[in-house]
Amino acid sequence: MTEPLSSENIKTKLERIAKLAKDAPEMAFRSLAHHIDINLLREAYRRTRKDGAVGVDGRTSAQYAGDLERNLESLLQRAKSGTYRPPPVRRVYIPKDRGKEMRPLGIPTFEDKVLQRAVALLLEAVYEQDFLDCSYGFRPGRSAHQLLQDFWMALTRSAGGWVIEIDIQKYFDSIPHGRLTEILRQRVVDGVLLRLIGKWIHAGVLERGVVTTPSAGTPQGGVISPLLANIFLHTVLDEWFEREVKPRLVGQARLFRYADDAVLLFAKEKDATRVLAAISKRFERFGLALHPEKTRQLVFRRPDIASERPGTFDFLGFTHFWAKSRSGKWLVHRRTAKDRFRRALSRIEAYCKRHRHDSLREQQHVLARMLTGHYAYFGITNNAQALVRLHAEAESAWRKWLNRRSQRARMNWKRFARAKKRFPLPRARVVHSFSRSISKPVT
Numbered sequence: 001m002t003e004p005l006s007s008e009n010i011k012t013k014l015e016r017i018a019k020l021a022k023d024a025p026e027m028a029f030r031s032l033a034h035h036i037d038i039n040l041l042r043e044a045y046r047r048t049r050k051d052g053a054v055g056v057d058g059r060t061s062a063q064y065a066g067d068l069e070r071n072l073e074s075l076l077q078r079a080k081s082g083t084y085r086p087p088p089v090r091r092v093y094i095p096k097d098r099g100k101e102m103r104p105l106g107i108p109t110f111e112d113k114v115l116q117r118a119v120a121l122l123l124e125a126v127y128e129q130d131f132l133d134c135s136y137g138f139r140p141g142r143s144a145h146q147l148l149q150d151f152w153m154a155l156t157r158s159a160g161g162w163v164i165e166i167d168i169q170k171y172f173d174s175i176p177h178g179r180l181t182e183i184l185r186q187r188v189v190d191g192v193l194l195r196l197i198g199k200w201i202h203a204g205v206l207e208r209g210v211v212t213t214p215s216a217g218t219p220q221g222g223v224i225s226p227l228l229a230n231i232f233l234h235t236v237l238d239e240w241f242e243r244e245v246k247p248r249l250v251g252q253a254r255l256f257r258y259a260d261d262a263v264l265l266f267a268k269e270k271d272a273t274r275v276l277a278a279i280s281k282r283f284e285r286f287g288l289a290l291h292p293e294k295t296r297q298l299v300f301r302r303p304d305i306a307s308e309r310p311g312t313f314d315f316l317g318f319t320h321f322w323a324k325s326r327s328g329k330w331l332v333h334r335r336t337a338k339d340r341f342r343r344a345l346s347r348i349e350a351y352c353k354r355h356r357h358d359s360l361r362e363q364q365h366v367l368a369r370m371l372t373g374h375y376a377y378f379g380i381t382n383n384a385q386a387l388v389r390l391h392a393e394a395e396s397a398w399r400k401w402l403n404r405r406s407q408r409a410r411m412n413w414k415r416f417a418r419a420k421k422r423f424p425l426p427r428a429r430v431v432h433s434f435s436r437s438i439s440k441p442v443t
Helices: 007-023 038-047 061-065 068-081 110-127 144-157 177-185 191-201 225-248 269-285 338-354 360-378 384-402 413-422
Strands: 089-096 101-107 160-167 205-207 210-212 253-258 261-266 296-301 313-315 318-324 330-336
Touching (some): 007 038, 007 110, 038 110, 061 068, 061 110, 068 110, 144 261, 144 330, 160 269, 160 313, 225 253, 225 269, 253 269, 261 269, 261 313, 269 296, 330 384, 338 360, 360 384, 384 413
Antiparallel strands (some): 160 261, 160 296, 205 210, 253 261, 318 330
């Protein structure tokens, strides 16, 4: 008889795996695949997004759900017997920044996403016990805003220091498959899981009717990709810095990493210079390359104690810089980075142009959603000016393209003022505040 669906049963199972991993940090797991059962696949299905684009098989989540139990039973049998073959990933391109470049995007099949989610749940239970506090990206209970707050506090308490920005060239596409497998085998030697991961990283990419096989990188668009990328950098950067580098430094130092975005903060310039030289060699050993211009060291000491003017740097979409508060104290401020601001505005302008003939209600609905999403990430303390500016630029772009609907229907500012009174765009909001827990409108 099939065991009833229960997220609590899955939670208990994963907690047991996590406890074993925590109690035996040096142990390599030889038997994890037996935990993949129908209940785990049901839970993986529940956690898989249902509104994504379809893969090469053209099957939607709704179609898969039409005969869910039979589909999951078939998936389980194929995964356990080794006959599962992941279909090629469908490659599409989306505009990057102002549309001058296109970013490749991989779309797996829905069934592939479900199985990847199931395997990711097992691996996550193990590796969450190994990951260090310096890692924030794609981890349960952690976020970019938590990293930004911790980083801000570290900069403030230490009065800044010397910062190293790390930029890995095409990280997710460059991870060597052999090196990745070596690192996985240090903790997981289950043959079924390793074979599945091997199939995913070698799965083909379908583009314009031609299937190509990648020689490096994690599965394009795969649910499991962020976890595999985290595992790789955990060994290459996090463990190396915490266990080998820090004990040899003269002053204090900290690493902050979100996926492949990372910064290092040093109290001593000499330490920063030495580590910058060592990092490049370390990454080369593991088949990765640092961007020669974007990976750099800069002075970021508080201006009243620095012998030279501190620089600025971008991290997680924000430009960090020193500025005085209203009370005259030096504080680290963050504003939306120029490229992120341009990207957000470019998307708004493109929408207004393409949909200028839609109803005002429909346009207001979509634009409001776009602005609200922007505020949800960039609405942090001391970034109000950039939020207000985007709101004003969005209104200007909206009026501009409404004005071009036809030769006769002119949308001057007076008419637009009446229109936006009926269909207002959401005001800029500081959503994430270090000093206040309640969101408040920008004034």
